Amino acid sequence: MRLKYILLSGLILGLFACEQPKNKGENKAEAPKTEEVKQQTKKETTETKQEETKTVAHAGKGNPDKGKAIFNSKGCSSCHQPAADTVGPSLKKIAQAYGSVDELVKYFKREAKPRVWPEKAAIMNPQLMQLKGLSEGELKDLASFILSHK
Numbered sequence: 569m570r571l572k573y574i575l576l577s578g579l580i581l582g583l584f585a586c587e588q589p590k591n592k593g594e595n596k597a598e599a600p601k602t603e604e605v606k607q608q609t610k611k612e613t614t615e616t617k618q619e620e621t622k623t624v625a626h627a628g629k630g631n632p633d634k635g636k637a638i639f640n641s642k643g644c645s646s647c648h649q650p651a652a653d654t655v656g657p658s659l660k661k662i663a664q665a666y667g668s669v670d671e672l673v674k675y676f677k678r679e680a681k682p683r684v685w686p687e688k689a690a691i692m693n694p695q696l697m698q699l700k701g702l703s704e705g706e707l708k709d710l711a712s713f714i715l716s717h718k
């Protein structure tokens with residue numbers, strides 16, 4: 569009876585001794601994998617979110633880099649310097665007078681009166697003709713470039 573008991577416990581111990589490390593090893597190998605996948609998924613989700621935010625920001629506020637290209641191609645730079653007043657007010661002065669891209673776009677579309685040097689509007693008015701063919705998005709790009717000089 570006693571011998572049987574010892575043998576049985578030996579067998580059980582033996583089983584445990586063989587099983588346990590194997591199981592542990594498997595679990596260890598498994599655990600980080602799951603964690604990695606989770607992190608990867610999390611990272612991808614965050615990246616997608618950031619992409620979306622960027623696209624939305626551009627759609628609403630304009631792209632200053634594209635705006636810079638328009639500003640230079642339309643000859644605006646001949647009368648407007650970034651920080652110094654020349655023939656026209658500096659871009660910084662204009663940027664400080666406007667709180668948002670939308671307000672400046674209204675001025676471009678002649679839906680709002682000039683507010684920087686209104687007494688010299690006669691010089692600027694013909695220049696607004698140059699913007700006639702631009703889309704709403706391009707006007708926003710242009711406005712966001714000017715507002716980046718605050």
Ligand code: HEC
Binds near residue numbers: 665
């Ligand atoms: C011939 C010189 C000249 C050129 C070229 C010129 N501007 Fe101006 N701009 C002026 C003058 C002068 C003023 C001041 C008049 C005013 O503030 O209304 C002015 C004012 C402005 C203002 C401020 C309007 C306000 O609220 O008072 C903006 C914005 C502006 N220009 C944008 C542009 C853009 C964009 C272009 C290119 C399409 C351009 N300008 C080309 C001379 C020029």
